[in-house]
Amino acid sequence: MTFSASPADGSRFASTWADLAGIGRDRLRGGYSRHLFDDGDLQLREWFRAEAGRRGLDVETDRNGNLWAWWGTPGPDTVAAGSHLDSVPGGGAFDGPLGVVSALLAVDELRARGVRPRRPFAVVSFAEEEGGRFGVPCLGSKLMTGAVDPDHVRRLRDTDEIGLADAARRAGIDPTRMGPDRERLAQLATFVELHVEQGRLLQAADPAAQVAVGSEIVAHGRWRLTVTGEGNHAGTTRPEDRHDPMIPAAAAVLAARRVLADHPGAVATIGRLHPVPGGTNVIASSVQCWLDARWGSAEQTATLVDEIVAAVRAEAELEGCTLVMTREAMSDRVDFDPGLSVNLSERLGAPIIPTGAGHDAGVLSAHLPAAMLFVRNPSGVSHAPGEHAETADCIAGVQRLTDVLADLLA
Known part of the structure; x- marks a missing residue:
């Protein structure tokens, strides 16, 4: 299934994406270095709040530094979509901001389609997915689900010997409250993460496909x-x-x-x-x-x-x-919810592919149905400045994510 972007769609994506372009640039390595609670991360958090505010979404920062933008009142049976805003040192522009931008734009598209959610919806940006500053990947989702010891996390230090606890306080987060968030976890019914593909399995599976559905994480x-x-x-x-x-x-x-x-x-x-x-x-x-x-x-x-x-x-x-x-x-190996993955593949006409990269969706999948969509990466390059996705493919990703969310929120 392919999607032809209209000028309005392209303009909306380009303007939202452009606001991120100057945040966290790495002048030495090239690309971006955006790490938990550093200056770039704090700017990204302000960007997220502003974008959510423009859409009338209510924003909160949870006890573990994860950002949530709510359409509707937080409560049981929540559908969530998003990804992360941090990067590896000298990383590319798309891994994971594309997922956050796409989830925000999906709100616009849902409204344009006249969708009235019958369930709460949240756009989420998880903290420190890459582990680029404190060494623990998917830190925010692992803290929330209890997959990592919060006492161990509070003792972590970066390469400049700055403690995570001190960095959290600088960002206005109380490190003593970090840890399992059973109330939030109980609210979530489904999580969908869109991500740029980190490799070329999508092209191998179907050269014409712009979007794929994830099957597993090794x-x-x-x-x-x-x-x-x-x-x-x-x-x-x-x-x-x-x-x-x-x-x-x-x-x-x-x-x-x-x-x-x-x-x-x-x-x-x-x-x-x-x-x-x-x-x-x-x-x-x-x-x-x-x-x-x-x-x-x-x-x-x-x-x-x-x-x-x-x-x-x-x-x-x-x-x-x-x-x-x-x-x-x-x-360990993570298999995404097979029923959900197959349904999404059939709904979108998209191939199903595995991935060797870790994701917050993999952490959440042990607790609730989770799925991933991958947007085509023509070069296969990721975690490097050469990471790329064509605008038309990114917009197709927004449309396919919207299709999925429209079904889940009905």
């Missing part, structure tokens, strides 16, 4: 590897006298790629390294590196990680270094 997790050696002078220390933690760290990078040859469908990445002290002419005393691994199930992913860590440990022993591994996050 298991995925993050681990911090800390290799400790001996700091020393880069110019005067003989090779045989060195205990260089960068060597096992380099082994981690290589192992994450090489192990994949024996595990079709798996992915593993060392995306960040932090040597201490980080001088050009200094042998590091320690190196921290972060491993992202994703495969079918949690058990399969654990097997993958064990193989990578074994290779790093062997190299650490040869170099006279020690290795400590800490699991920072782990999510």
